[in-house]
Amino acid sequence: MKDILDAIQSPDSTPADFAALPLPESYRAITVHKDETEMFAGMTTREKDPRKSIHLDEVPLPELGPGEALVAVMASSVNYNSVWTSIFEPLSTFGFLERYGRTSELAKRHDLPYHIIGSDLAGVVLRTGPGVNAWQPGDEVVAHCLSVELESSDGHNDTMLDPEQRIWGFETNFGGLAEVALVKSNQLMPKPGHLSWEEAAAPGLVNSTAYRQLVSRNGAGMKQGDNVLIWGASGGLGSYATQFALAGGANPICVVSSPQKAEICRAMGAEAIIDRNAEGYKFWKDENTQDPKEWKRFGKRIRELTGGEDIDIVFEHPGRETFGASVFVTRKGGTITTCASTSGYMHEYDNRYLWMSLKRIIGSHFANYREAWEANRLIAKGKIHPTLSKVYSLEETGQAAFDVHRNLHQGKVGVLCLAPEEGLGVRDEEKRAQHIDAINRFRNI
Numbered sequence: 144m145k146d147i148l149d150a151i152q153s154p155d156s157t158p159a160d161f162a163a164l165p166l167p168e169s170y171r172a173i174t175v176h177k178d179e180t181e182m183f184a185g186m187t188t189r190e191k192d193p194r195k196s197i198h199l200d201e202v203p204l205p206e207l208g209p210g211e212a213l214v215a216v217m218a219s220s221v222n223y224n225s226v227w228t229s230i231f232e233p234l235s236t237f238g239f240l241e242r243y244g245r246t247s248e249l250a251k252r253h254d255l256p257y258h259i260i261g262s263d264l265a266g267v268v269l270r271t272g273p274g275v276n277a278w279q280p281g282d283e284v285v286a287h288c289l290s291v292e293l294e295s296s297d298g299h300n301d302t303m304l305d306p307e308q309r310i311w312g313f314e315t316n317f318g319g320l321a322e323v324a325l326v327k328s329n330q331l332m333p334k335p336g337h338l339s340w341e342e343a344a345a346p347g348l349v350n351s352t353a354y355r356q357l358v359s360r361n362g363a364g365m366k367q368g369d370n371v372l373i374w375g376a377s378g379g380l381g382s383y384a385t386q387f388a389l390a391g392g393a394n395p396i397c398v399v400s401s402p403q404k405a406e407i408c409r410a411m412g413a414e415a416i417i418d419r420n421a422e423g424y425k426f427w428k429d430e431n432t433q434d435p436k437e438w439k440r441f442g443k444r445i446r447e448l449t450g451g452e453d454i455d456i457v458f459e460h461p462g463r464e465t466f467g468a469s470v471f472v473t474r475k476g477g478t479i480t481t482c483a484s485t486s487g488y489m490h491e492y493d494n495r496y497l498w499m500s501l502k503r504i505i506g507s508h509f510a511n512y513r514e515a516w517e518a519n520r521l522i523a524k525g526k527i528h529p530t531l532s533k534v535y536s537l538e539e540t541g542q543a544a545f546d547v548h549r550n551l552h553q554g555k556v557g558v559l560c561l562a563p564e565e566g567l568g569v570r571d572e573e574k575r576a577q578h579i580d581a582i583n584r585f586r587n588i
């Protein structure tokens with residue numbers, strides 16, 4: 144592994160040097176264990192502690208198949224899907240690996256008693272499998288997390304619709320929270336040169352998801368002037384949704400839960416901000432009963448901030464707790480676009496407000512390769528910036544996941560894998576200097 148790191152850090156290394164590097168037999172990786180899936184049985188979601196289930200193991204290098212690449216991972220990031228994996232909710236991810244394993248001889252590699260997790264990476268291609276022409280050893284890359292087989296016709300308009308669509312490092316093995324990762328070559332994209340490894344690894348999953356959900360025609364198709372209600376506007380998804388709204392000439396109405404988070408949204412350029420804690424919204428009277436008066440109070444507050452206008456697009460992901468309010472505050476003909484249900488997936492809303500006001504609910508999930516590429520291109524052009532707040536070592540990944548689980552973080556939390564320290568991997572200092580304040584906006588707060 145030291146030779147690999149030396150080659151990555153040497154400015155003189157050529158593709159041939161990388162191709163000639165011997166591959167390690169094993170590498171360090173963040174895992175959860177199949178024999179521990181019941182370890183939190185009987186506990187509440189909040190009580191389940193990722194620090195107990197997340198392990199750092201030495202694992203054997205997987206065999207490289209056609210259309211695939213092995214990547215030396217310099218840095219990765221924590222996504223909420225790794226929190227779900229680590230608390231075995233809503234399902235143990237080993238079921239996904241077993242199901243994938245049954246599909247082909249090659250896919251069997253993924254069905255193991257340990258799951259190497261993580262759905263982001265920035266690093267360097269070490270080897271490519273047969274049939275890969277677009278990428279070669281030595282390429283500096285980021286990887287998006289759409290793993291797709293494309294043997295069915297269903298996915299050929301939009302690869303997210305493929306019946307064998309999976310999220311890499313969640314529904315497949317050999318993820319990005321490791322020193323080496325196995326990806327399909329059509330997950331690879333160029334690493335933005337003005338960013339360090341950990342900065343480049345941060346946006347991937349959430350940036351692509353927010354792009355499809357909010358901007359793409361497959362999602363809400365946001366346009367100039369739209370009022371966009373963004374839940375968790377300084378969190379993983381929300382910090383990119385807020386940037387897309389601002390960059391696209393829309394009007395973000397940012398919901399956060401502390402003055403500190405409100406300040407971050409202001410620093411990004413948002414003006415309409417609601418601190419849900421300070422204003423004390425209680426959309427549920429008890430576990431089974433919502434309070435439409437609170438939806439109305441929330442809607443009134445939005446009207447105050449917009450000069451009397453209602454919401455064109457809701458960027459939804461908290462789910463059960465907020466969905467009733469989200470449907471209510473949307474304007475006639477408006478759109479609620481949802482990609483998650485952090486607070487519970489059995490949503491309740493008053494359907495009269497949906498049909499009588501001709502609103503639409505759109506389900507959105509990650510992004511196809513083109514959407515991920517376009518989202519990464521905006522990062523590379525310095526139009527959208529990473530929202531990295533804190534960086535942990537690979538050994539500390541359990542703590543990093545704990546922070547995200549407990550909502551103690553801002554923006555994105557990074558993890559150094561092979562990178563020995565922060566700040567490495569910048570190739571375009573001039574462009575970096577142009578954007579340095581925006582790049583550092585979330586750091587250490």
Ligand SMILES: C/C=C/C(=O)SCCNC(=O)CCNC(=O)[C@H](O)C(C)(C)COP(=O)(O)OP(=O)(O)OC[C@H]1O[C@@H](n2cnc3c(N)ncnc32)[C@H](O)[C@@H]1OP(=O)(O)O
Pocket residue numbers: 223224227232233234288310348352482483509
């Ligand atoms: C990029 C990052 C993303 C995120 O962070 S997202 C957040 C994390 N992700 C999650 O929380 C999602 C985790 N996944 C799940 O919870 C489950 O993954 C799903 C609920 C999405 C799906 O569950 P499943 O078990 O795969 O599917 P079923 O529908 O519950 O059961 C499949 C059986 O149901 C049959 N079936 C499906 N559709 C129909 C139909 N329309 N009519 C009749 N049967 C149907 C199938 O055939 C099959 O059957 P047979 O079990 O016998 O094989």
Ligand SMILES: NC(=O)C1=CN([C@@H]2O[C@H](COP(=O)(O)OP(=O)(O)OC[C@H]3O[C@@H](n4cnc5c(N)ncnc54)[C@H](OP(=O)(O)O)[C@@H]3O)[C@@H](O)[C@H]2O)C=CC1
Pocket residue numbers: 222223224227348349352374375376377378379380381398399400401404419460461464465482483484485486507508509510547550554
């Ligand atoms: N389908 C897909 O493709 C994807 C789905 N996801 C899912 O989306 C969800 C969010 O992911 P991500 O943004 O990375 O996570 P983060 O934890 O980084 O951010 C979510 C933010 O939502 C807000 N929030 C959390 N719970 C509630 C609540 N009950 N009511 C209102 N606001 C709440 C919090 O902000 P605050 O406290 O400031 O209000 C929090 O910071 C997760 O469930 C994740 O699995 C993520 C990416 C892709």
